[in-house]
Amino acid sequence: MSAPARSTPDHTGLKKDAIGWFGIFLMVITTNGPLTSMGGGVPVSITLGNGIGLPGSYVVVCLAYLLFAIGFCAMTPYVENGGAFYAYITKGLGSVAGVGSACIAVLSYISILLACYAMLGHFMQVMMAAMGIAAPWWIWALVCAVLAHLLCVRGIEFSGRLLLLLMLCEVGAILGADVLELLRQHFTGAVVSFAPFWPQSVFTAGFGPSLIFVVASFMGFETAAIYAQEARDPQRSVPRAMYFSIVFIGVLYAASIFLMLNHFGVDHAVQVAANDPGGMWLSMFQTLAGPTAARIGAVLVITSLFAAVLSFTNVVARYWHALSMRGLVWTMLSRTHPRHRSPYVASAITMCISCALILMCAMAGLDPMLQALPWASVPSAIGVLTCQVLAALAVASFFRRHQSSVSAWRGLVAPVCSAVVLLYFLWQMIAHVQLLSGLPSVPSYLLAVSILIAGGLASFYACRLRRSSPDVFARLSELVKQQ
Numbered sequence: 001m002s003a004p005a006r007s008t009p010d011h012t013g014l015k016k017d018a019i020g021w022f023g024i025f026l027m028v029i030t031t032n033g034p035l036t037s038m039g040g041g042v043p044v045s046i047t048l049g050n051g052i053g054l055p056g057s058y059v060v061v062c063l064a065y066l067l068f069a070i071g072f073c074a075m076t077p078y079v080e081n082g083g084a085f086y087a088y089i090t091k092g093l094g095s096v097a098g099v100g101s102a103c104i105a106v107l108s109y110i111s112i113l114l115a116c117y118a119m120l121g122h123f124m125q126v127m128m129a130a131m132g133i134a135a136p137w138w139i140w141a142l143v144c145a146v147l148a149h150l151l152c153v154r155g156i157e158f159s160g161r162l163l164l165l166l167m168l169c170e171v172g173a174i175l176g177a178d179v180l181e182l183l184r185q186h187f188t189g190a191v192v193s194f195a196p197f198w199p200q201s202v203f204t205a206g207f208g209p210s211l212i213f214v215v216a217s218f219m220g221f222e223t224a225a226i227y228a229q230e231a232r233d234p235q236r237s238v239p240r241a242m243y244f245s246i247v248f249i250g251v252l253y254a255a256s257i258f259l260m261l262n263h264f265g266v267d268h269a270v271q272v273a274a275n276d277p278g279g280m281w282l283s284m285f286q287t288l289a290g291p292t293a294a295r296i297g298a299v300l301v302i303t304s305l306f307a308a309v310l311s312f313t314n315v316v317a318r319y320w321h322a323l324s325m326r327g328l329v330w331t332m333l334s335r336t337h338p339r340h341r342s343p344y345v346a347s348a349i350t351m352c353i354s355c356a357l358i359l360m361c362a363m364a365g366l367d368p369m370l371q372a373l374p375w376a377s378v379p380s381a382i383g384v385l386t387c388q389v390l391a392a393l394a395v396a397s398f399f400r401r402h403q404s405s406v407s408a409w410r411g412l413v414a415p416v417c418s419a420v421v422l423l424y425f426l427w428q429m430i431a432h433v434q435l436l437s438g439l440p441s442v443p444s445y446l447l448a449v450s451i452l453i454a455g456g457l458a459s460f461y462a463c464r465l466r467r468s469s470p471d472v473f474a475r476l477s478e479l480v481k482q483q
Contacts, residue, residue: 016230021237021244023160024224027314028245030163030307031220034252035170036119039301041213042257043277048435049210051270052195052261055254056202057210058217062250064421065218068388069246071395071415073239074406076225078398084225085387086322092394095476096462101387102323103458104451108383109316110350111376111451112219113309114357117141118372120305121358127302138362142355144306148313149351155340156230159314166307173285173300174256180288181259193266196258208428212436215425216381217253221245222388223315260284313350320346327472370438378437378444379451385426386452392419 019027046054072088079087085105090098121137121144128135151159185192195201224242228234261269263284273280286294321343324334337344361372392415399411429436430448437444466473 019156019160019227019230019237020232021240023156023164024227024231024237024241025244025248026160026163026167027156027227027311028221028224028241029171029248030167030304031223031311031315032217032249033116033170033304033308034174034249035297035300035304036308037217037253038174038256038260038281039297040119040278041217042253042260043273043280045210045213046257046261046270046273047277048206049213050202050204050206052266053198053201053204053207054210054214055196055258055261056198057207057214058250058254058257059197060202061211061214061218061425062246062254064418064425065221065246065250066243067414068392068418068422069221069239069242070410071392071399071418072222072225073242074410074414075395075398076228076238077235078404079225079228084222084228084319084322085391086319088225088391089387089394090476092396092398093390095473096459096466097390097394098476099328099462099465100455100459101390102319102328104383104455105387106316106319106323107451107454108380108387109312109319110353110357111380111383113312113316113350113354114361115373115376115380116305116309116312117145117354117358118361118368118376120144120302120309122368123298123302123305127299136362137368138358141358141368144309145351145354145358148306148310149347151310152313152317152347152350153337153340153342153344155337155342156227156314158340159310163307163310166303170300170304170307171252173297174252177281177285177288178256178259181263181284184288185262190262192262195266196261209432209435211425211428212381212432214253215385215429216377218246218249219381219384220311220315221249222384222391223311226315226318263287313347313354316350317343317346320349326476328476374436374438375447378433378447381436382426382429382433382448383451383455385422385429386455389419389422389426392416392422 042054046052050057075088075091079091086098086102089101118137118141121139121141124140124144125135125137128140151162184190221242224238224245228238231237260281264272264280272283276283282294282297285297320329320333321336323329324331324346333343333346333349335345336342361368366372366375395415396412396419399406399415404411430445433444433448434441437447439447462473462476
């Protein structure tokens, strides 16, 4: 992090009342790319996790995150900054913890971007090669990084409209397959098994490993708070978007995976997933809707990935903007576009960082799917989950120290219980990190702790700032209405 700046440039305010709760909901849903997960992550989860019990794992994690959202949303009226994790953790646990969490969050989302660019570049390389256009994956990834920046500059309203279109196509394909499978079961008289939701199927030895993939599927719901400064009636729109996104993600995945398992038969689905993880969902879609629909589905996987890239670009740019407004990073990152009021400098920096990481992977000769993707996924997943644990503890700490009209259930019991559950998820993720990275134990654990070390160094920087620049350090807590 750079030395704090003494002044801020003009045009630093984001556009007010630019997005409603449904627009925030769209931004959140597209960050986790449902179609991409169904086409790739879910079959791997079935193979390496608890098999047919995976839908039950989604129900468990969904309930855990709803518990987390109770406390997180209870604190929303007290936070007026768009820094999300940074703002909440600063208010509840102090500026030192807040700065550390900000570093973890930014690096985690940048890692997610790299993972998405690796997948996007790979799938685009395959698709374009089939059309006779040969270019390495990283070329396509760079093109998408530039395009995502240009769209981010256009503003949150434009991004929201584009993401609405992309999400309707993406989720429409998943729901279409679900409806066709239900019709198939109805007209063929197929016996539907509810074993995927039975406790004995869910809580097996593979339950812990399944959490690695299931928790990652929910990653991004907390970004609803990022858009607080641009939202219409943020005290209502942010909680509403968060609750709806958690329920939507949980129900969509649990129901769709349940139907896919029944399509192949619960006795054979695990073997199908192991034999062809990348083609399991597309194979079902082709059987139900025909080969043309399957080809369209393959294209929608690419648009799903680009939607995730665009969403996370918006998230990272707004994190840079919030940190710059507090004097923690380069002051120019707080500048907003004169016309669109978007954080265009922060978006440009995000694009440059993404391009640099893509080029580094290319120069190192990394395989986008077997190396760049899993290696970038480890610090991102662990980093975001660590911030969620800290945020839950911050909510409990804040309401313990401040009198308010919030009930003990919302302000203390729910956040403490969610912190305990999320700590268990974090422990399981670290314990089984080799499944995610594909590396031997030592490099895997180094990847896992690297994001935590970065957060510790950022907290150390905040401690030094408290001694060397007390005025700047005092401004770090100016994130909350003093009520």
